[in-house]
Amino acid sequence: MSSKNTVPFAGTKAQEEQLLQVISENKEERGALMPILQHAQEIYGYLPIEVQTIIARELDIPLEKVYGVVTFYSQFSLFPKGKYKISVCLGTACYVKGSGDIFNKLSETLAIDSGECTADGKFSLDACRCIGACGLAPVLTVNDDVYGRLTVDDVDGILEKYV
Amino acid sequence: MANVNIKINGMAVSAPEGSTILEAAKIAGIDIPTLCFLKDINEIGACRMCVVEVKGARSLVAACVYPINEGMEVFTNTPKVLDSRKKTLQLILSTHDRKCLSCVRSGNCELQKLCRDLKVDDEHLYDGERIEYEIDNSAAHMYRDNNKCVLCRRCSAVCDKIQGVGVIGANERGFKTNLSSAFEMGLGETSCVSCGQCIAVCPTGAISEKDNTNEVFAAIADPEKVVLVQTAPAVRAGLGEAFGYPIGTNVEGKMVAALRRLGFDKVFDTNFSADLTIMEEATEFLDRFSNGGVLPLITSCSPGWVKYCEHYFPDMTENLSSCKSPQQMFGAIAKSYYAEKMGIDPKSIVMVSIMPCTAKKFEIGRDDEGRDGMADVDIALTVRELSRMIERAGLNFSALPDEEFDDPLGIYTGAGVIFGATGGVMEAALRTAVYKLTGDEAGPVDFTEVRGVEGIKEATYNVNGTEVKVAVASGLKNAKELLTKVKNGEANYHFIEIMGCPGGCVNGGGQPQVHASIRNFTDIRAIRAKALYDIDAASKLRKSHENPAIKELYETYLGEPGSHKAHELLHTTYVKRGLYN
Numbered sequence: 029m030s031s032k033n034t035v036p037f038a039g040t041k042a043q044e045e046q047l048l049q050v051i052s053e054n055k056e057e058r059g060a061l062m063p064i065l066q067h068a069q070e071i072y073g074y075l076p077i078e079v080q081t082i083i084a085r086e087l088d089i090p091l092e093k094v095y096g097v098v099t100f101y102s103q104f105s106l107f108p109k110g111k112y113k114i115s116v117c118l119g120t121a122c123y124v125k126g127s128g129d130i131f132n133k134l135s136e137t138l139a140i141d142s143g144e145c146t147a148d149g150k151f152s153l154d155a156c157r158c159i160g161a162c163g164l165a166p167v168l169t170v171n172d173d174v175y176g177r178l179t180v181d182d183v184d185g186i187l188e189k190y191v
Numbered sequence: 192m193a194n195v196n197i198k199i200n201g202m203a204v205s206a207p208e209g210s211t212i213l214e215a216a217k218i219a220g221i222d223i224p225t226l227c228f229l230k231d232i233n234e235i236g237a238c239r240m241c242v243v244e245v246k247g248a249r250s251l252v253a254a255c256v257y258p259i260n261e262g263m264e265v266f267t268n269t270p271k272v273l274d275s276r277k278k279t280l281q282l283i284l285s286t287h288d289r290k291c292l293s294c295v296r297s298g299n300c301e302l303q304k305l306c307r308d309l310k311v312d313d314e315h316l317y318d319g320e321r322i323e324y325e326i327d328n329s330a331a332h333m334y335r336d337n338n339k340c341v342l343c344r345r346c347s348a349v350c351d352k353i354q355g356v357g358v359i360g361a362n363e364r365g366f367k368t369n370l371s372s373a374f375e376m377g378l379g380e381t382s383c384v385s386c387g388q389c390i391a392v393c394p395t396g397a398i399s400e401k402d403n404t405n406e407v408f409a410a411i412a413d414p415e416k417v418v419l420v421q422t423a424p425a426v427r428a429g430l431g432e433a434f435g436y437p438i439g440t441n442v443e444g445k446m447v448a449a450l451r452r453l454g455f456d457k458v459f460d461t462n463f464s465a466d467l468t469i470m471e472e473a474t475e476f477l478d479r480f481s482n483g484g485v486l487p488l489i490t491s492c493s494p495g496w497v498k499y500c501e502h503y504f505p506d507m508t509e510n511l512s513s514c515k516s517p518q519q520m521f522g523a524i525a526k527s528y529y530a531e532k533m534g535i536d537p538k539s540i541v542m543v544s545i546m547p548c549t550a551k552k553f554e555i556g557r558d559d560e561g562r563d564g565m566a567d568v569d570i571a572l573t574v575r576e577l578s579r580m581i582e583r584a585g586l587n588f589s590a591l592p593d594e595e596f597d598d599p600l601g602i603y604t605g606a607g608v609i610f611g612a613t614g615g616v617m618e619a620a621l622r623t624a625v626y627k628l629t630g631d632e633a634g635p636v637d638f639t640e641v642r643g644v645e646g647i648k649e650a651t652y653n654v655n656g657t658e659v660k661v662a663v664a665s666g667l668k669n670a671k672e673l674l675t676k677v678k679n680g681e682a683n684y685h686f687i688e689i690m691g692c693p694g695g696c697v698n699g700g701g702q703p704q705v706h707a708s709i710r711n712f713t714d715i716r717a718i719r720a721k722a723l724y725d726i727d728a729a730s731k732l733r734k735s736h737e738n739p740a741i742k743e744l745y746e747t748y749l750g751e752p753g754s755h756k757a758h759e760l761l762h763t764t765y766v767k768r769g770l771y772n
Binding site for chain 1: 347351356357358359360361362363364372373374381770
């Protein structure tokens with residue numbers, strides 16, 4: 029398994045029952061995997077190996093097939109979102125204004141890649157596309173807070189507010 | 192079925208309705224190049240190597256999946272077509288690790304051949320960003336090098352659709368798309384069964400067996416070692432292909448000569464221990480059959496199948512025959528009976544096997560496959576590795592004389608040699624089991640119902656008024672289908688033979704790779720199997736219990752089949768693995 033940072037799985041019995049219910053309602057349909065994965069992500073917030081294993085077993089398909097679909101679609105996440113969900117806009121305007129460097133600085137400081145969450149569950153990092161604030165480029169958001177006209181040097185100060 | 196008339200490059204061609212352009216062109220003597228296409232296995236029209244022009248069509252079409260219709264006009268070699276194919280190849284090369292000189296597939300690579308055929312004169316044209324992948328060495332039998340992967344998906348298609356295993360597939364998307372296992376597990380951590388069918392269908396050097404040839408050369412060069420070699424039944428039906436012989440040529444004599452010239456001290460035959468397996472397995476079957484033992488008894492010769500059973504049907508491991516595979520029985524006998532007979536210290540023996548199989552590399556390291564700290568078999572090589580040894584030693588294979596195996600572990604019957612084809616173990620076992628039940632020396636030899644390449648075969652035999660119901664499956668998806676019926680009580684058998692690879696060992700994952708351009712139009716399973724059945728038909732002795740070397744082995748050493756000593760040496764145990772373990 030990959031060495032990516034992740035928080036320990038904390039699924040509950042109730043969540044599992046809900047998932048099994050969703051699977052049994054959908055499993056006879058053609059193309060059942062997609063709606064099941066969507067529901068599973070609603071239930072758990074993300075799709076860790078424990079959840080994908082249940083889905084693979086119940087549908088009698090290889091785990092790899094489930095994983096292949098999960099990693100194909102960007103809407104699915106292998107990692108939970110943090111208490112503070114950081115999104116860095118990598119849309120055209122932000123990107124040409126240097127948001128790539130800001131993203132890399134965050135990735136380095138938090139020691140996580142795009143889509144991942146720090147081991148303490150505090151921060152998750154995502155790259156997003158245009159959030160419609162091109163005038164403030166480059167832009168990032170932390171939950172509902174918006175930060176604009178950033179430079180790489182602003183990153184540490186922003187993180188400190190949430191520690 | 193009605194024929195459809197079309198024109199290819201201006202020539203009239205008539206082909207059966209439902210044919211693809213690729214198939215119709217084949218009839219017209221035109222080989223349209225393909226890369227991702229594997230008939231019935233991977234028909235996804237993705238790589239665009241087979242594009243052709245169809246009059247009236249908006250764009251180039253993929254010949255591998257495009258059906259013909261009446262009056263269609265196809266052009267396979269226009270400048271537009273050739274240019275498109277060449278560009279596609281150059282784009283594939285832009286992310287390909289082009290270390291052709293040191294690549295295991297050099298000279299036999301489908302991508303290399305396409306580049307030559309389509310005159311790719313600048314392999315650097317689209318050089319750009321590349322993802323560097325770590326080589327996955329986690330499995331005992333093979334490695335995967337994604338830097339040489341062309342994303343054709345032939346490996347994942349055969350793993351999922353034919354073997355029902357599905358441990359490798361395409362993950363991520365776009366530029367990051369890569370063939371790997373769930374959660375980036377190493378293949379060795381998955382429920383991969385080691386069958387090697389992915390290697391057999393890979394067009395490039397992205398997947399290959401772990402090469403153990405250097406260890407063999409070193410052992411041969413060591414004067415302290417006695418290096419013995421055994422060759423599996425199906426090897427003689429596949430090895431010739433590596434030296435330009437037609438598919439299905441029996442090269443037993445030249446193979447023996449080559450092994451002797453490579454420096455092996457003795458050249459023996461796994462066919463001998465195939466006969467031995469029958470003695471033990473027929474006895475085990477009759478014991479279970481008569482004394483209320485666990486039935487159906489299922490054969491255990493195929494280590495890919497055994498590992499599949501442990502992962503996917505762990506509650507059926509009691510049905511597996513406790514007999515070791517012929518490879519392992521051979522090693523056990525070589526390091527006990529043969530060593531004692533010849534006065535050799537068994538610890539000085541290096542037992543090498545030549546196998547049409549990659550799972551044999553996994554099998555030699557299993558628990559309970561050796562004794563006194565000695566493995567039954569030390570090194571298992573594929574047919575491809577042997578062919579590379581022969582090339583490295585500079586042996587002119589086709590100029591070699593035909594030679595015979597050494598005695599006594601090179602003596603075999605026709606029953607031993609058909610182990611290499613699906614149904615062969617069942618037929619060999621029936622020959623001996625029927626004799627044991629009836630005592631009739633002149634009893635039946637040919638059990639043709641269990642021959643042939645069909646995935647699942649069934650037969651019922653009446654022996655002395657008792658019905659014996661048997662089934663044979665090859666290819667693990669077929670095994671799954673059969674066993675699911677047995678588990679659900681929909682089918683009932685006394686004895687089942689299962690081989691991991693479709694068609695049995697003749698089509699094993701360790702055989703020489705056959706390019707898709709040939710595989711798509713030739714049933715290599717049937718042609719190679721014929722070589723083995725021809726040997727059987729021409730054999731004077733065709734029942735395992737008639738093998739004089741086997742008789743002597745029991746008389747002077749083992750006692751009876753199923754004896755305490757036989758159990759100690761020739762039987763093994765299994766583990767219940769479950770999935771993802």
